[in-house]
Amino acid sequence: MPPQxxxxxxxxxxxxxxxxxxxxxxxxxxxxxxxxxxxxxxxxEYDVLPSANGxxxxxxxxxxxxxxGVKAEVEKTPQTPVLGEQDDVDMSNGDEHSDGKGQGQNxxxxxxxxxxxxxxxxxxxxxxxxxxxxxxxxxxxLKDRLYINRRFHxxxxxxxxxxxxPLSYPLGxxxxxxxxxxxxxxxxxxxxxxxEDPLFDDDWDAASPLYPKSxxxxxxxxKPPVIILAIAVGPNIIFDPAKxxxxxxxxxxxxxCTTSSSSSTGAKIVSIRTIDPPSHLTPPAVxxxxxxxxxxxxxDSSAQALTMxxxxxxxxxxxxxxxxxxxxxxxxxxxMVVEKGGVAEEIIGALAGIETG
Amino acid sequence: xATNMDRRRNNAPSGGTHAPVFARTLREPEYLQTxxxxxxxxxxxxxxxxxxTGIVPSASGSAYLEIPSxxxxxSSTLIKPASSLKIVASIQGPKPLPRSAPFSPSLxxxxxxxxxxxxxxxxRGYIRDSTERDLGVHLETALRGVxxxxxxxxxxxxxxxxxxxxxxxxxxxxxxxxxxxxxLLNVLAGCITVASAAITDAGIDCVDMVCGGVAALVxxxxxxxxxxxxxxxxPCPVEHRDxxxxxxxxxxxxxxxxxxxxxxxxxxxxxxxxxEGATHAxxxxxxxxxxxxxxxxxxxxxxxxxxSQGAQKRKAEDVEMTG
Numbered sequence: 001m002p003p004q005x006x007x008x009x010x011x012x013x014x015x016x017x018x019x020x021x022x023x024x025x026x027x028x029x030x031x032x033x034x035x036x037x038x039x040x041x042x043x044x045e046y047d048v049l050p051s052a053n054g055x056x057x058x059x060x061x062x063x064x065x066x067x068x069g070v071k072a073e074v075e076k077t078p079q080t081p082v083l084g085e086q087d088d089v090d091m092s093n094g095d096e097h098s099d100g101k102g103q104g105q106n107x108x109x110x111x112x113x114x115x116x117x118x119x120x121x122x123x124x125x126x127x128x129x130x131x132x133x134x135x136x137x138x139x140x141x142l143k144d145r146l147y148i149n150r151r152f153h154x155x156x157x158x159x160x161x162x163x164x165x166p167l168s169y170p171l172g173x174x175x176x177x178x179x180x181x182x183x184x185x186x187x188x189x190x191x192x193x194x195x196e197d198p199l200f201d202d203d204w205d206a207a208s209p210l211y212p213k214s215x216x217x218x219x220x221x222x223k224p225p226v227i228i229l230a231i232a233v234g235p236n237i238i239f240d241p242a243k244x245x246x247x248x249x250x251x252x253x254x255x256x257c258t259t260s261s262s263s264s265t266g267a268k269i270v271s272i273r274t275i276d277p278p279s280h281l282t283p284p285a286v287x288x289x290x291x292x293x294x295x296x297x298x299x300d301s302s303a304q305a306l307t308m309x310x311x312x313x314x315x316x317x318x319x320x321x322x323x324x325x326x327x328x329x330x331x332x333x334x335x336m337v338v339e340k341g342g343v344a345e346e347i348i349g350a351l352a353g354i355e356t357g
Numbered sequence: 358x359a360t361n362m363d364r365r366r367n368n369a370p371s372g373g374t375h376a377p378v379f380a381r382t383l384r385e386p387e388y389l390q391t392x393x394x395x396x397x398x399x400x401x402x403x404x405x406x407x408x409x410t411g412i413v414p415s416a417s418g419s420a421y422l423e424i425p426s427x428x429x430x431x432s433s434t435l436i437k438p439a440s441s442l443k444i445v446a447s448i449q450g451p452k453p454l455p456r457s458a459p460f461s462p463s464l465x466x467x468x469x470x471x472x473x474x475x476x477x478x479x480x481r482g483y484i485r486d487s488t489e490r491d492l493g494v495h496l497e498t499a500l501r502g503v504x505x506x507x508x509x510x511x512x513x514x515x516x517x518x519x520x521x522x523x524x525x526x527x528x529x530x531x532x533x534x535x536x537x538x539x540x541l542l543n544v545l546a547g548c549i550t551v552a553s554a555a556i557t558d559a560g561i562d563c564v565d566m567v568c569g570g571v572a573a574l575v576x577x578x579x580x581x582x583x584x585x586x587x588x589x590x591x592p593c594p595v596e597h598r599d600x601x602x603x604x605x606x607x608x609x610x611x612x613x614x615x616x617x618x619x620x621x622x623x624x625x626x627x628x629x630x631x632x633e634g635a636t637h638a639x640x641x642x643x644x645x646x647x648x649x650x651x652x653x654x655x656x657x658x659x660x661x662x663x664x665s666q667g668a669q670k671r672k673a674e675d676v677e678m679t680g
Contacts, residue, residue, distance in 0.1 A: 272620040283462030324616030
């Protein structure tokens, strides 16, 4: 059994108190100065690793800290046998295949996540790595940009390190750090032409950004995705939960989104996953009516205990939540994320601000 | 792959194990395209589902799911045109945790999803790789919300799923399709359905039956510019060239809740339609699960019913004699 991530040791009474404060309107969060849509403050810097193509470090106020390095290496593309007419390697000046549209492969991006206290094959790092990788690959534009020519491509290694123990669920932090690192990643500019062996400009100032800045003001710049964590407590939706807030959540949703130039809304979704809320593992409380020490009567049989427990449902005594997430709630969360001026736009704008200013 | 090597066995070569196609034997290059399978079903039509419970006698609950491919296999080629899905689920427990384990206030759920080495065109190793572990996490999320764990403190249950045949990520002729992971969504939906049937067979308390379903957005192959998208239920990735986005859900029909969503691809700004499509697909598989469970329950208690009827008859005769 792998160690549980960010399991808190709160008593049933504390859990019940936390839940009731979070489910009132407006919700009262653990940090009382924050509203349901506020994120924790952070310190961020980029280009911290001189030997990587792009890097970033973000530290949250609770002490969790993540470091991401992006490295690109030239790799040979395995040639697949082509049926029919075999076209020769192209050394001429024709400009077909030059943009690499639709040529990219999923294997060209490799994401590795290292969380202290977890083995590489534990559930948490595997889950984090696959969610980050699939949101990066969803649009297909990133992998097309890694295409050099028909014989060579860039292989992108994204290595994500959590420097502190996972004090809260680290998905949001890791994705924001990855976003910042990819935003500042530069790839040496190509000097060779067409299908020649690639030769690169050794001037670092001439390197082109992996996510190019848009030339015109009107079209939004293509950005790497960012993953936003949201929890539902009763009717309320709370973003960027702390560890204790996560422990009383009814449902947890991770939404990966990126800016969109085409649609009318502020962002588009590239991936959604539900996360098992840790509240399912919390111990149920024993009410006074079932405790002989507090004047109640202890149940005689297990069947009677079961019935008495089922009748407690709305009495405010802590019971771990059951079932899943209402469908209406899911669409409400996604709407809050993607709408114009929504959470996604806010986060992506804030991270872009770090890079430019 | 080297890290995933099992050193206690003679391993097969780490490449694919598919039958070779000799380019020389093909007269014209377009011939291969004629082998591409196409979707014969309607947009909202699911594949047929075969389900049976109680197939592993030593397990406390078990089930077998099979979704056969709808396209008929042509005899002219060695390569199977479409893929199908075959999953076995078995439940061990609930059983007490070992003495060395720390106290747990609720049922500890362990999910293990493993592809058989021969399940897909690309051979899988004996040790679980990251996609299989990821599927295990998804399945655990889907089941954890359904099981009422607080009724079994200090105990654990193991859900073991073996995939005998898995859906492919795309047609074997499309190079770009391999590694895209669209087939995994179908596998997950199948895993959720079959695990839920096995858990019910094991008699573990649940709030509802959770069932898996998949919906996808694909580019319409008939359209001119390929821009317009159509929503299809239960996609077979082999039959579609361009899948834009897909979603698998674990759906509780009677509570109208989802315990698991796995959506990926270029969804756009409104994922509701895709989620709704996936829930429709899961309602389809729920109807099959319900029928099968009812059948197995009847078979299980047939003897008891007969015995009790026999007893009633004797009693009735007794009454007649005294009266």
